[in-house]
Amino acid sequence: MTFEMNQQTSAMPDDPEISTIFEGDCPLFELKGRKNGFTTWSARAFAEYLGYRDYRAFKQALNRAQQVLMALEVDLSEHFKQEITPDEKGGSLTDVRLSRFACYLVAMNGDPKKKQVARAQVYFARYSEECQRFMDDAEQLERVLVRDELSEHEKTLSMTVKRAGVESYAYFQNAGYRGLYSMNLSELKKLKSIPEKRSALDFMGKDELAANLFRITQTDAKIKNDRVRGQSALETTAEDVGKKVRKTMHEISGQRPENLPPQEDIKKVRDGLKAAGRVIKSTHPSVLEAIPSPDEYIEAPPESE
Numbered sequence: 259m260t261f262e263m264n265q266q267t268s269a270m271p272d273d274p275e276i277s278t279i280f281e282g283d284c285p286l287f288e289l290k291g292r293k294n295g296f297t298t299w300s301a302r303a304f305a306e307y308l309g310y311r312d313y314r315a316f317k318q319a320l321n322r323a324q325q326v327l328m329a330l331e332v333d334l335s336e337h338f339k340q341e342i343t344p345d346e347k348g349g350s351l352t353d354v355r356l357s358r359f360a361c362y363l364v365a366m367n368g369d370p371k372k373k374q375v376a377r378a379q380v381y382f383a384r385y386s387e388e389c390q391r392f393m394d395d396a397e398q399l400e401r402v403l404v405r406d407e408l409s410e411h412e413k414t415l416s417m418t419v420k421r422a423g424v425e426s427y428a429y430f431q432n433a434g435y436r437g438l439y440s441m442n443l444s445e446l447k448k449l450k451s452i453p454e455k456r457s458a459l460d461f462m463g464k465d466e467l468a469a470n471l472f473r474i475t476q477t478d479a480k481i482k483n484d485r486v487r488g489q490s491a492l493e494t495t496a497e498d499v500g501k502k503v504r505k506t507m508h509e510i511s512g513q514r515p516e517n518l519p520p521q522e523d524i525k526k527v528r529d530g531l532k533a534a535g536r537v538i539k540s541t542h543p544s545v546l547e548a549i550p551s552p553d554e555y556i557e558a559p560p561e562s563e
Contacts (some may be wrong), residue, residue, distance in 0.1 A: 270423060273524035276374065279307050280381035287381065291358075298339065298355035301364075304321055308365060320354075323363035330532045336433045398527045405524055415478045422481055425489040433493040437500020439516045440472055450520040453530075461520040469515055473503045510549040 279286045287307065291297035305316040308439050327334055345351045356364065362382045368375035389543040416427060424430050435443040435458075447454060461472060477499045480486070485493050507513060 276309070278493075280377045285381065285411060286412060292355070296357070298357055301354035301356050302351075304356060304361055304364065308378055309372040310366050310369075319364045319367040319369070320542055322367035323360055325403060326363050326367070326399055327360075329399075329406045329527060332532060345346050364401060381509060383389050383429050398522075399531065400464045401521065402463060402528055402531065403463075404471060405459060405462075408467060408474065411478065415474050418481055419492055422486055422492055430492050430496055431503070433459070434473055434477060434496035435501045437497035437502075438469065438504050439500075440504070441516065445515065448518060452520065453518050456523075460524045461522075463518060463521045464511075465511075466515055466518045469503055469507050473500050505558045 275286065279290070287299075288297075290303060290307075292298050301320065302313075305313055308316070310316040311359065324334055324338065324446075327337060337357040339355040341348050341353050341355055343353050360385065361378075365375055365378035366384060368378070369374065379383075419427065419430055432443045435441075435446060439446050441449070444457065447458055451459060451460070452458050461466065477496050480495055481492065481501055484495070486492055507515060
């Protein structure tokens with residue numbers, strides 16, 4: 259889901275009102291929200307609150323926030339609502355109403371060099387332990403995002419090798435792991451105490467997931483570029499690419515992937531983050547707000563620049 263909005267914002271980051279919008283016992287940020295069952299904020303205005311002069315840069319944080327929600331399997335329509343508002347010239351503007359959780363995620367994914375972004379992060383964290391969990395678990399969020407991206411590329415690779423004549427995908431898959439880890443997948447699971455019926459990817463940290471993402475995408479590219487065909491050739495390609503990724507990883511970081519410690523089951527991480535998100539969505543410094551009906555929302559049009 260993307261949103262069509264003008265590139266320029268009106269307020270300047272050094273505006274006194276903007277610089278203190280997250281401060282005080284009753285911050286101006288809270289007064290800027292609009293209640294209609296639950297509180298929402300204008301994305302245009304929120305870009306200003308975070309110190310952005312240009313929507314093009316703010317859009318990166320906005321899109322990243324949406325990616326987090328999709329990775330957590332949260333309905334975007336619960337947190338992003340398009341609306342049309344009048345402009346100063348009598349025309350109309352497209353804006354987006356952001357839930358409190360959406361505001362938090364946008365701030366979390368904002369430019370860390372901006373003072374207003376840091377102030378917003380502190381503001382959200384100070385009144386909600388659940389927000390603090392997200393602060394502390396930034397890498398866990400990255401894990402979820404990379405893991406989901408890996409799943410998509412695994413599907414692509416599966417289709418590629420099927421067209422290339424793979425006979426046993428399990429053997430092909432094992433060859434890739436053998437190249438990267440210098441051991442078979444079954445040995446890797448035993449080494450890291452991963453349940454036999456679970457994917458090893460679900461227990462990897464961000465760096466290890468990123469290495470496997472690179473391995474899978476490059477294996478897919480090489481098979482297509484070199485027109486590799488047949489089970490044996492496909493396994494050889496998968497193992498060779500894995501070995502190269504292993505070598506590169508060691509040269510850059512000095513690490514061997516099999517020595518990286520296993521992480522918490524990503525299913526538990528996902529559930530925990532989703533639960534935290536539900537709390538943040540409805541939490542106010544002094545009251546709990548109602549959760550809206552999804553029927554209140556509309557799908558936003560594609561963005562045009």
